[in-house]
Amino acid sequence: MATLGFWGVSPAAVGRMETLGKLPVEDMNELHLDLSVPLTVGTSLLDSIANRASAAPASTTITMSSIARALRPALRRSQTVMTRASAPSPRCQRICRPFNAPQQARCLSATPRRFSDMTEIPPTPISHLSETEAAMQEAVSKFANDVILPKVRDMDEAESMDPALVEQLFEQGLMGVEIPEEYGGAGMNFTAAIVGIEELARVDPSVSVMVDVHNTLVNTAILKWGSTDLKKRFLPALATNTVGSFCLSEPVSGSDAFALATKATKTADGYKISGSKMWITNSMEANFFIVFANLDPSKGYKGITAFIVEKDAKGFSIAKKEKKLGIKASSTCVLNFDDVEIPKDNLLGKEGEGYKYAIGLLNEGRIGIAAQMTGLALGAWENAVKYVWNDRKQFGQLVGEFQGMQHQIAQSYVEISAARALLYNAARKKEAGQDFVRDAAMAKLYSSQVAQRVSGLAIEWMGGMGFVREGLAEKYWRDSKIGAIYEGTSNIQLNTIAKLLQKEYTV
Amino acid sequence: MSALRILVPVKRVIDYAVKPRVNKAQTGVETAGVKHSMNPFDELSVEESVRIREKKSAPVEDICVISAGPPKAQDVLRTAMAMGADRGVHVEVKDGEELEPLAVAKMLRAAVDKEKSNLVILGKQSIDDDAAQTGQMLAGLLGWAQATQASAVKFEGDTVLVTKEVDGGAETVKAKLPMVITTDLRLNEPRYASLPNIMKAKKKPLVKMSLSDLGVANERRLKVVKVTEPAPRQGGGKVEDVDGLISKLKELGAI
Ligand SMILES: Cc1cc2nc3c(=O)[nH]c(=O)nc-3n(C[C@H](O)[C@H](O)[C@H](O)COP(=O)(O)OP(=O)(O)OC[C@H]3O[C@@H](n4cnc5c(N)ncnc54)[C@H](O)[C@@H]3O)c2cc1C
Numbered sequence: 001m002a003t004l005g006f007w008g009v010s011p012a013a014v015g016r017m018e019t020l021g022k023l024p025v026e027d028m029n030e031l032h033l034d035l036s037v038p039l040t041v042g043t044s045l046l047d048s049i050a051n052r053a054s055a056a057p058a059s060t061t062i063t064m065s066s067i068a069r070a071l072r073p074a075l076r077r078s079q080t081v082m083t084r085a086s087a088p089s090p091r092c093q094r095i096c097r098p099f100n101a102p103q104q105a106r107c108l109s110a111t112p113r114r115f116s117d118m119t120e121i122p123p124t125p126i127s128h129l130s131e132t133e134a135a136m137q138e139a140v141s142k143f144a145n146d147v148i149l150p151k152v153r154d155m156d157e158a159e160s161m162d163p164a165l166v167e168q169l170f171e172q173g174l175m176g177v178e179i180p181e182e183y184g185g186a187g188m189n190f191t192a193a194i195v196g197i198e199e200l201a202r203v204d205p206s207v208s209v210m211v212d213v214h215n216t217l218v219n220t221a222i223l224k225w226g227s228t229d230l231k232k233r234f235l236p237a238l239a240t241n242t243v244g245s246f247c248l249s250e251p252v253s254g255s256d257a258f259a260l261a262t263k264a265t266k267t268a269d270g271y272k273i274s275g276s277k278m279w280i281t282n283s284m285e286a287n288f289f290i291v292f293a294n295l296d297p298s299k300g301y302k303g304i305t306a307f308i309v310e311k312d313a314k315g316f317s318i319a320k321k322e323k324k325l326g327i328k329a330s331s332t333c334v335l336n337f338d339d340v341e342i343p344k345d346n347l348l349g350k351e352g353e354g355y356k357y358a359i360g361l362l363n364e365g366r367i368g369i370a371a372q373m374t375g376l377a378l379g380a381w382e383n384a385v386k387y388v389w390n391d392r393k394q395f396g397q398l399v400g401e402f403q404g405m406q407h408q409i410a411q412s413y414v415e416i417s418a419a420r421a422l423l424y425n426a427a428r429k430k431e432a433g434q435d436f437v438r439d440a441a442m443a444k445l446y447s448s449q450v451a452q453r454v455s456g457l458a459i460e461w462m463g464g465m466g467f468v469r470e471g472l473a474e475k476y477w478r479d480s481k482i483g484a485i486y487e488g489t490s491n492i493q494l495n496t497i498a499k500l501l502q503k504e505y506t507v
Numbered sequence: 508m509s510a511l512r513i514l515v516p517v518k519r520v521i522d523y524a525v526k527p528r529v530n531k532a533q534t535g536v537e538t539a540g541v542k543h544s545m546n547p548f549d550e551l552s553v554e555e556s557v558r559i560r561e562k563k564s565a566p567v568e569d570i571c572v573i574s575a576g577p578p579k580a581q582d583v584l585r586t587a588m589a590m591g592a593d594r595g596v597h598v599e600v601k602d603g604e605e606l607e608p609l610a611v612a613k614m615l616r617a618a619v620d621k622e623k624s625n626l627v628i629l630g631k632q633s634i635d636d637d638a639a640q641t642g643q644m645l646a647g648l649l650g651w652a653q654a655t656q657a658s659a660v661k662f663e664g665d666t667v668l669v670t671k672e673v674d675g676g677a678e679t680v681k682a683k684l685p686m687v688i689t690t691d692l693r694l695n696e697p698r699y700a701s702l703p704n705i706m707k708a709k710k711k712p713l714v715k716m717s718l719s720d721l722g723v724a725n726e727r728r729l730k731v732v733k734v735t736e737p738a739p740r741q742g743g744g745k746v747e748d749v750d751g752l753i754s755k756l757k758e759l760g761a762i
Pocket of ligand 1: 213249253254324485486492495
């Protein structure tokens with residue numbers, strides 16, 4: 001089930017769903033595309049899979065002949081691909097569709113599409129920003145450099161986020177980018193949020209992830225699935241003074257996210273949640289937690305339901321704050337839910353649909369992490385080139401003037417630009433209502449790789465000055481590591497990308 | 508007192524953090540592809556106007572920002588509106604066409620008439636040409652009182668008290684409206700445009716006009732002969748202690 005893609009759902013989860021949801025393994029491959037049709041259709045797509053599965057007997061033993069059968073089409077196909085130039089066959093035309101053909105299928109996205117038809121829209125450079133996005137970029141960049149930068153080193157050493165800064169993030173409107181004005185937010189678009197996350201990460205990836213999780217996961221969940229009552233109750237606070245957390249991962253469930261063990265039970269006037277969550281970003285600062293718990297484990301992942309828990313709820317506690325390698329100022333905690341009672345109004349969306357929400361949110365959340373990583377890479381690169389091209393001289397010249405340095409610097413910039421192209425393409429596709437799942441996974445995978453590579457090289461370019469904790473070079477590198485882990489590890493992104501590609505190239 | 512109608516001139520200049528470079532022809536500095544933003548002194552003027560309203564130091568009826576410049580000058584007008592100005596006037600000037608301080612002052616005089624302004628708050632200088640003349644010329648043309656380099660502005664009924672920092676202390680002047688105030692760096696700390704306010708600014712009115720709409724021509728009286736970079740600074744030397752300093756000074760024949 002890796003194709004579902006979120007903080008990380010692995011093929012191991014497939015096995016679990018097979019037992020719990022009675023799904024045969026081979027049908028799981030279809031899960032992704034089935035989920036890419038409009039959810040508004042109403043019928044559960046997984047139901048249809050399950051129905052089909054019961055009609056056709058699931059094979060449990062793999063024989064040599066079945067392997068051979070499975071291989072044969074692949075052989076046939078490779079021949080077709082090789083001969084396609086001379087003799088295009090109908091099948092080839094399907095397979096060899098243009099690289100950038102828009103996938104029309106509507107995928108699980110938490111926000112409505114902006115364009116129904118793009119044929120009339122002239123293509124623009126992928127780096128082009130709207131007036132609002134450009135103004136956003138300038139305002140955030142200024143705020144980040146003037147207000148955040150002086151605090152970055154101290155917050156990292158103290159492993160905590162300055163509460164005054166959190167307050168300023170709210171004042172700037174950075175915590176309610178997509179929340180409509182009527183609820184006290186900025187009412188901007190998704191890409192504006194991405195621009196903001198990227199600009200923040202250029203200066204501090206810790207602050208960036210706080211803003212990212214709050215906006216792309218928490219606010220979006222309420223905007224998309226919250227009832228009018230929930231929106232009225234929580235959006236004004238989320239936009240102006242209340243930090244939110246997204247609680248999916250557990251000690252037993254990371255990549256295999258839907259193996260979560262936290263349980264919810266119905267009470268007379270609400271629900272009771274018991275279990276624990278792990279790796280929860282923003283926990284120390286948050287007052288608002290979106291918690292995924294299973295309401296009916298007999299239904300497998302289809303029992304997973306999303307709830308809202310407020311910090312003052314009885315039985316809720318922060319069990320441990322992690323000490324980390326990077327993004328130290330961003331809090332990551334273990335949370336305990338000891339028979340936490342919540343009113344029935346704190347149900348988010350519908351019972352048993354939590355897994356769909358998680359998939360949808362994390363699909364687009366990855367674009368946010370990609371933005372955090374491209375911002376980080378750019379910040380690390382700029383920090384280093386300013387030094388080698390202005391300050392440091394050896395052998396009578398600026399060290400950045402040696403060709404061996406210049407080529408590395410140029411190569412790194414190319415990689416950052418490529419990662420940003422993937423990032424903004426994914427964001428624009430999401431906004432346009434196109435299928436962006438693979439694009440988001442590619443952007444997240446590649447930008448986290450580039451971030452790590454470039455921030456590592458940047459330390460070397462600066463020599464000893466890159467290695468000491470006086471500047472920020474070493475911090476960018478430590479911070480970069482997380483990009484390959486949260487919202488789905490790199491392996492999980494590759495699983496998603498490969499599954500979708502295979503699907504496309506399978507006749 | 509009558510409610511204030513504040514006119515705030517703003518200019519789009521090369522960002523203060525960018526190191527300007529002289530162009531090849533030595534006629535000015537490179538502007539293409541260089542980051543531009545609002546003249547920092549103008550941010551102070553916008554901020555001060557908005558604070559007068561917020562702190563109710565005096566009743567404010569209107570805060571109008573005005574900028575003469577290329578189409579991109581609208582960006583700084585939007586920024587000013589995101590900071591709290593009510594509306595903007597863009598006097599369109601072709602890219603690369605420069606206005607001298609006197610032309611700007613004449614344009615502003617016409618704008619004051621048109622907008623019925625009774626207070627003009629403007630930067631003491633813009634960081635591109637550093638001429639520091641416009642505010643004074645404008646006051647002269649209007650025949651209004653002027654208070655330059657403000658580090659504090661206080662209202663007492665119809666009179667305004669403006670403090671400026673001078674060598675060894677502060678000097679406070681008193682004037683009656685209408686008047687011209689020019690701003691200095693310690694007047695306030697300009698706010699950052701918040702995201703909701705950036706969105707609100709999009710809906711605020713911005714009118715476009717030309718110099719001739721204001722009955723002004725771009726007369727040029729000055730000719731730039733040559734622009735050159737300052738000579739690179741010669742790095743100083745370091746001495747260990749007082750004895751070292753004395754012997755160095757002796758060596759250089761200074762003592
Ligand atoms: C700082 C931090 C903040 C976080 N914030 C949040 C948060 O706010 N909310 C939240 O819910 N979670 C959060 N997480 C959890 C995060 O999403 C998980 O750590 C991540 O999904 C990986 O899960 P895991 O740590 O259990 O690793 P595991 O799943 O145990 O993975 C270990 C290794 O196995 C590999 N692997 C696993 N399955 C497969 C497979 N099928 N194919 C190939 N390789 C595989 C992985 O790629 C990885 O290399 C956070 C984590 C960290 C470290």
